[in-house]
Amino acid sequence: MTTVEKIKEIETEMARTQKNKATSYHLGQLKAKLAKLKRELLTPSSSGGGGAGVGFDVARTGVASVGFIGFPSVGKSTLMSKLTGTHSEAAAYEFTTLTTVPGVMQYRGAKIQVLDLPGIIQGAKDGKGRGRQVIAVARSCSLIFIVLDVSKPLTDKKLIENELEGFGIRCNKEPPNILFKKKDKGGLNITNTVPLTHLDYDEIRAVTSEYRISSADISFRCDATVDDLIDVLEGNRVYMPVVYVLNKIDAISVEELDLIYRIPNAVPISSNHEWNFDELLEKMWDALNLVRIYTKPHGKLPDYSAPVVLKRDACTVEDFCDAIHKQIKAQFRHAYVWGSSVRHNPQRGESFPR
Known part of the structure; x- marks a missing residue:
């Protein structure tokens, strides 16, 4: 058996x-x-062929990565192309994308990697299609966009969540x-x-x-x-933020759109017409929990052109130094920090906690 x-x-x-x-x-x-x-x-064992596979695992760049998960022909590739400018094959037939297609987008000064994953099918967690390889890549992302067809969002949402749950991904849950x-x-x-x-x-x-x-x-x-x-x-569960992207809203009425807005963590869009991309990107930024830190040269105004972007839960002076260069800590004397997280503006920090 x-x-x-x-x-x-x-x-x-x-x-x-x-x-x-x-x-x-x-x-x-x-x-x-x-x-x-x-x-x-x-x-699975090595003989089972359960690894990521050629064309699935990609080199990571940027401060965070967003993976697109969804059934075939829901508009993942079109959304990827519009957000990043990277060409991801899109056509009116299923399984156009057969490998992971990486791209990079700039938002609020942050470089964010976007991964267009092949469409999954029901039973992916059990190895059907190449679902196991697809979801294995999704497990390593910072955020998942579950892209759904707006004409049947609740049915597909439940099916995809079941596939992700079966692969140890807990959507929008805390440990x-x-x-x-x-x-x-x-x-x-x-x-x-x-x-x-x-x-x-x-x-x-x-x-x-x-x-x-x-x-x-x-x-x-x-x-x-x-x-x-x-x-x-x-001990191998992944607790990951998920945004439900309800695509093709150009095909429904305003009354139907009002009902769709009641789905938690959902953003209705039209990738073809680039409708509501602003709300989608704002939701993505909040879900990634990123914060921008600006440097201020001595005696000059802060440099707002190139912020250092960090995770909000890993946002100490030491993390900031590591993000610039690993050798800065060895020469560190003190830093002045402005912002809502300090008692005084500016506040002087003498050393790193050990």
């Missing part, structure tokens, strides 16, 4: 098992077995606040600072038993589910 067949067998058994107190241990075991089998699909520390002895020590309404101790014991964990400290600081616990134990 193949791995995919085993997965389908477990999913069938879970579907026909009623969830109650008596079955919670059994369902916990099934979910843990399912996660381990899906891990085999995520990291669960669960502390896990394995021990050599002492048994399971389970604590929680908030009530667990989706998870009971039988399920926790079932999952840890399936992973052959007999001694560990597990602290729940959120109302976690059994899937959250499995994600923490697996």
Whole structure:
């Protein structure tokens, strides 16, 4: 029996098992077995041909990368060409793009890499088409644009999210606040600072038993589910911001457009006519969580022409120096910093924290 067949067998058994107190241990075991089998699909053996493949993995440039994911013929290549000026083959038939096509766009002084990925099909997470290679590249991006046809956005959105979830990508989610520390002895020590309404101790014991964990400290600081616990134990999940790009709005009415705007994290556009690109780029900037830092020569005005762009969560003076040149830290004496993050304008920093 193949791995995919085993997965389908477990999913069938879970579907026909009623969830109650008596079955919670059994369902916990099934979910843990399912996660381990899906891990085999995520990291197949070398003989299985599951690597990125020629034409998929590309050299990374810029401060961030945005990957385009979607079914065939939704307008990814046209959007790529309009945003970057890079030619990505576009035509009125499916699977025009067969490899990863990289491009670079400049926005607010930042160089951002854009990756036009081949269209995926349902079952990509199980290896159908070349979906596994496509999603493997998407896992390494800073942001994903899920490009959808505006005529059927909710159906395709759910299908693509299912494919990404099956490949360990968690869309617009934060890592669960669960502390896990394995021990050599002492048994399971389970604590929680908030009530667990989706998870009971039988399920926790079932999952840890399936992973052959007999001694560990597990602290729940959120109302976690059994899937959250499995994600923490697996340790290979990617929590990634996602923007839903609803393309071809030139084909719908204004009333339909008002309904589409209610979809969270969605931006309706027309790539052919370049409609609403401003909102799309603004959404992209917010999702990437970037910040611009301007240098100020001594005795002169700040240089607003070439900012240093950093991630907001990695934005110290040390990060700034590294972004300019690795040798600056060795010669660093002090820096003056202006902005909302300092107590005084300017504030003098003497040294780096060690």
